[in-house]
Each structure stands twice: as structure tokens, then as C-alpha cells.
Amino acid sequence: MRLYAICVYLFLYIPIGIIALFSFNAGRHASQFMGFSTQWYGKALNNPFVMDALETSLLAAFITACLASTLGTMAAIALQGVKGWLRTLFDAMIYIAIMIPGIVIGIATLIALVTVFGWLNPLLASLWPDGANPPQLSMGMPTLVAAHTMFTMALVIIIVRARLSGMDRALMEASADLFATPWGTFRQVTLPLIAPAILAGFLLSFTFSFDDFIIAFFVAGSETTLPIYIFSSIRRGVTPEINAIGTMVMGASLLLLVAAQLLLRRGASKSNN
């Protein structure tokens, strides 16, 4: 059993090891190791497009995660006890949002938004005072975040709802009697109970948005996210620079995870004392 687990971990980590190994390659081509060097890390860190792409990706992922977890939690709480057509409509949209392949939603969103912007832009221009530059709606960061939020918000609703449904209804009724205001109930009772679900939803949303290629490829306009940058660079042949970026992103996330883990453990041991 243990042997099997080791094999699976090898399967998971050999490709990662290869990526990391080749990031230290002195040569330019990814298929031959020509000596040890850390130059590609310096190159990647000094490449404004890599840094820009990283910034874009982090920003998009952060806004997406905030929006998705807030709006998703709001909706999940409000949906409790809602029946009838509204419930059916929401359930249908949530499940379709999750089931629809990224490629379909990417293409569909692009076509729809370009069409809508095509109508709105002349309208905006005609409403704008003469002389001033009217705003031009176009694809970019807002559309990227909007598309990512749509999908991840549906995820959050499902996660939070699962947690809510496991909660004791009587607890909330009791608290409603005690606190009287709905806001008080929410803050003192509901929120602490669903907090793990919200956090899970936030992290999932962040990860999804950060790693998504296909939706971003269609709706990001001229914005370049890290996956889009990598995809474009890979067409010119994988350079150790790409491997260095991958290794750094993974290293950073590993550090964050370990740090979070340590914090949680310390918090847990403190509360035990």
C-alpha cells in the first residue's frame, strides 16, 4: 500500500522535477541539459512581460476570488428556503455554469460581449458631451474578471450551500430570537459556521482564475495573463525561462501553503491550551 502511494507520488513529481531541473539548464533548448545555471531565474524576473503577466494574473485571480466568494455567499444564504420558479432558475444556471466547458463559455462570452459593446459604444458616444473622449467598452481585465467570477461564483454557491444545509436550523432560529436582527444572527452564528466553506470557495476561485487559460484566451482582450504568456512562449519552443517561471510559481505557492499550515497549527495549539 505504501509502495503504491510512493509510486503515485513519483508519477506526480517526476514531471515537476524535470521542469525544475531544466530551469537550471545553462543551454537555451529545453531538451538537452548543458550545465548548471541560475541565469533563467534572473531573466524571468527581469522580463517586464513575465512580471506584467504575473501581476495581471494575480490581480484577476484576487478580484475574482473576492467577488465570487462575496456574491456567492450572499446568494447561497438568500437561496435558503426559496422555492418556486426563482429556485429552479438559479439551480439551472448554477449547474449549467459548472457543467459548461470552458471553451464554450469563452467563445460565447467573447461573441456576446463584442456584439453588445458594438451596440453600446455608439450609444455612449452620442450621450457624451462634445469634446470629451467617450469611454470605449472593450475586452480586457473587467471582462476577464466578469467571466471568471461567473463560473467561480457558481462554485462558491454550491460549496456554501452544502455547508448551510448541514447546519442546524434550530440554531439559527434560536439566534434569531436572541439577537433579533438578521445581521446579528449572520455575524454571530452563520458566518463563523460557514467560514471554512467560504475560505475553501475563495481559494478554489483564486486557483481556478490563476490557472485558467482557455477562457482568458478568448475574453482577456489585450491583457496577457501568465498562462497566456506561457502558451505563446511555448510555441517558440520551451525555454528554461518558462521552466523557471513554473518552478517559482510552484515554490511560492508551496511556501504559502506551508506557512498557512503552520499558522493553523499554532492557532489550534493555542486554543487547546
Place this chain on the structure above:
Amino acid sequence: MTKDNGTISKQKFMEELRRYQKGSVTRRHFLGVTGLGMATAVLGTAIPGLRPRPAFAAGDIGDRVILATWPNYHDEMNFEAFTEATGAHVQVNVFGSNEEMLAKLQAGGSGWDVFVPTNYTITTYVGEDLIIPLDTSKLPNYDAGSFEQRFSDAGSVDGQLYAVPKNWGTTGFAVNTSKLDGAPTPTTWKEFWDLTMEGYSGRTMVHDYQLTTIGNALKYFGYSFNSVDEKELADAEKLLLDAKPHLFAISSDYQPPMRNGDAWMTMCWTGDGKQMNVDMPEIAYVLGAEGGELWSDYYAIPKGAPHMDAAYALIDFLLNPEVNAKEVLAHGYPSADARTNALLPKELLEDPILYPAADLLNALEFGAAATLTDPNRAELLARFKSA
């Protein structure tokens, strides 16, 4: 410097300095306004590091320009030089086919400033209202007379200039001759396809766009590269479907597998053939004797380009013969610009990969606009890929 270099108030100086630090004015504007220009110019003669860098284009062109182009098609050093000179970073997006570029522009919201269409696409872009006429007053390095006409005339539609020539080239095939077991190097498309289905089974790559893959299959039968004839296309389709199980991959990114030995033969553009041949002499570049594609790439600006000034500056920079010569040396695609060729070493100008013999060249055809947009050819390739 044309600005008035008189003294300004201390307060105004600080304001300008802040603007400069925030990046909202260029160094040149700052120096001009504050009168420091004169001082640094004087100092500069003594301390070379302080000499203001020659600003390439007058005024602020922004901090970036986005270029959509083909794989292995530029000298990275030139982009660095452009950034040095203008402050604008060049972001390169690489594409695999003209179809893909056209699709992205048709969908809208591409965000490109400059892109590199091939000759046969330009009338379509004009017809679809996707590119803008070029203002030659913003391209001082463009000299229409110095370009060989057959490689530059597709840039004008109805007498209006929409695109200026980048490089031209051919589409042949690259073959790793060390795997031939002493057999002579193939010289025709017939041999290309036959070898694919026999000795090189599982080792051949074809492009993943219809123009050349179908065109070169048509050449097996001696039909025109641009044929849209139903019966001829049916023959080509049969050949492609027969060959498919023997292919290594359907992809336009063929350099990596050719270099590491997974693939032995591939449809190939001039410069890629040259680049591989330089590093691995056993990889030969062959033009099919039956003919095939002759093409010419252009620089153009899509409608709604977000950084229009930077777009003009970049094109003009790349049209500079000295810059262009460096490009050619890096990527191995010939230029149609006589001024550039004058700067290139003689060996390169006599290289048979870049400049094929007249009889081979004469058999080639330019791709036609109708070939690009033909729905039957598009559908044929999709059937081939999904088979």
C-alpha cells in the same frame, strides 16, 4: 531640441520632475522643458553615460507595443534596442496560421498594435474592414522603390497602402537526411508523401492550417497549389487521409521535435529550414520540384490598435535597413528590400535555402485570397484533423 530651453521657476521644475518620475512625460520632454537638456548635452560630451539616448520617435509613444507574429521570426536584440530607444516594450504574441490571426481580429478585442499578415490575406482584411491604411509620413524608413515589386505589391489594395513588406520566403520541406539510409534526398512533393507513408512512417509533420497542407497534397498530383476544384480537392483529401496514420503530428511548431529527433521530416518555411540547417547540417531544406508556395509577409496595423503611435514607431524601426539586416541574419528569411540586402554578407545572399534556383522558384505560386477563404478547403482540413 526645438523646445525653448530658457529657465523655468523652481516650482515648475519640481512639477515637471514629478511628472517625469511618474512616467507621464518622456525623458526628452522633461529635459527639454527644464532646460536640463543643454546642461546634460554639455556634460554628456565629458561623461558618455549621461548622454541622452537618441529618442527614436518624437514625443511619447507609451510604454508598450503588442506585436502578433510568427514563431522564430525576429531578433530579440532588436526589440531590446527598440525599448532602449523609445521606452516601449515589445510584447510578442506568436501565432501558427493566418487563419488564426484573421479569426482573432474578426472576433474583435485582440488588442494588437502591429501584426504580420501574409500576402494572400490582405484583401480579406481590407474587405472585412479590419486594418487601417498606412500613413507613410509616419514611416520615414519606408521607401517603396527599394522593394522588389512582386513581394510588395500585395500591400496595396486599390492603390491604397495597407501593409509594408517584412520578409518573403517559400514553403518546402525539411528532411533529416541521416535517417535516409543512404538513399538520395527527396526532391519532390510526391517523394515527400510517399516517404511519409513508407520509410518515414510516424516521423513526418504537416502544418495545422489548410493552405499549405492541402496545397502540398494537391502538388502530389501536379494540381495547382491554390486549387478549389472539387475533384482535385477530393484527390488531395484521399491522400491526406491515407497519410494521416503515418504522421508524427499535425502542427506548425515543428522545430522542437525536428531538433530532438522525434520527427524526421516536416513541411517547413524558409527561415525555419535555415535555422535548423545551421545547427544541424543533416537537416536539409527542399523545395518540391512540382512547385508549392511562395509568400511574402507584411507589417500592418489592425483597426482600433490601442497604441497607434508605438505601432508606427515599431514598424518604422523594423524597416530601418540596419535593423532589418540583423533580423535577416537572426531568422534566415530573405528581405525584398534592396537597402537591407546591400548590408548582408555575400554568403547569405547566395544561400540556396534563402534564394532558391530560378527553375525551382518559378514553379512556385503565391497563395490566393480565394484559397484562404474557401469554405470547402477549411472543411476538408477539419475532416482530415478529426479523422
Place this chain on the structure above:
Amino acid sequence: MTERGRKALLLAPAGIWLLVMLALPLLVVFVFSFGERGAAGGYVPAFTLEQYANLPARWTAFKNTLILAPLGTIAALVIAYPLAYFLAVRCSPKWRTSLLILVIVPFWTSILIRSYAWIFILGGRGLPALLESIGIDDIRLINTPFAVLVGIVYGYLPLMVFPIFVSLDKLDKRLLEASADLGSTPWRTFRQVTLPLSVPGIATGCMLVFILLMGEFLIPAILGGGKVFFVGNALVDLFLQSRNWAYGSAVAMTLVVVMLVTVSIYMKFISRLGGQRQDVSLM
């Protein structure tokens, strides 16, 4: 504020978001699927069923997807289950969290880069070269359905491990002890106690992986060399190469319908299997 008004206020943002970013795009694709291809590609308004009549031309892509998606799901399940079992039941709690984290970490590197690592491993200088040194000649792995399958399992393994782990973790270990005390063999214990109790996890994991595989396009494109064609690849091709938006829309609509039908059937089947009326939760 009334209860009703409050609920409406809480629901409105999510509802409007879903309507604009999901319902509207789907409606546009639906409308486009009845249109025609423009002369230079793109879309021309029309009302025709031609695009749907033309669907058989993409039958191979649907067939590949409908074969490789379930196959990839099963392969991921077969590899993930023992690992999840090990982590939840056999592994010492001291190591459990760290080992679980190690399952997710590869997920944090772009799927693109990870797939490219497999090009190297499966390419001529990787595994085949190793096999050749032990006397197995002329094995080709890269750009085959096998390579795509490996990439799929590799890419989606964590999504399978986690739900199964969660369901096994909830399992009361005393049940297993009781079963062993009653003289049951380990295999019988597994079959009669552990496996049935982990069905919800299996169902969730399979559904997640299956849904993602149905729309997959990157892994076949990278590891299949353009020769292994999924519906996702057909869609990219239709929108980015042949620029037949009307037909592409029809294929996209069909894919959505096929998925909704398969997934609903699957959910019915699973909920019957589990003997509960409750629908399977996605998470």
C-alpha cells in the same frame, strides 16, 4: 426591510451576473447556431437548420471525446482510489496533511508547463530511450491516444483524490474494526463496508473529472500532436481556423446538450445506486 426585500437584494448581484455572463452568451450561441458562415468566415444572420444537419461531419470528434473522457475518468479513479484510501485509512495522521498538500501542489503549476514536461518524458529521448536500453525497441508514445490519456490522468488526479479522501475520512474507523472482529476478511470488509460508504466521493470525483474532460482541448492538442481530436479541439478549430462560427455554435450547443443529458443520467444512476433520493452534491 422585509424578509423578501432582503433576499432579493442578496440574490440580485449573483442573479444579474449569471444572466449577463452565462445566459446571454448561451443565447447568442443558440441564435448563431441557426446562422450561416460569412464569405470570409465569421457569422451571417440567417435561419437555417443546415448547421445541425451537418453535425455528422464532427462525429469522430464526439466519438473520441465520448470514448476517451469516460476512459480517462476511470483511469483516474483506478489510480486515485488506492491513494485516497491510503491517505484516509492507513496513513498516520501525522503525515496526512502534508501528503494531502503534496497531491495539490502540482496543480499550482500551469497545466501547460506540466503537459510539456510529458512531451519530454514520452518523447523519443525520454521513456522510449529507456525502454530501448533494456531491449524494447521502437516504442512510440508521444502523439498517441495513450499519451493523451496519461496527460489526462496526470492533470486531473487531484480532483479525483480529494472527494474520495473526504468520503473515506468521514468513515468511522470503528466500523472497519468491528467488521474485522466479526471475522470478515480484509477484502470482504472493503467490499461490504468501505466501498459502499465511499460511493458519494467516487461519484463526485468522477463527475468533476468527466465534466472537465468533455470540454478538454489543451491536453489532446499538446500530447496528441493534433492527431487526437476532441470536441474541444473541433471547437477551437471551427472558431480559430475555419472561422465557421455558425457551425461552431451548433457544435457547441450540441456538446452542452450531450453533457447535460449524460450528467443527468449519471446523477440519476448514482442516486439510485446510493439508495438515497438526495442528489449527488458536486463538492
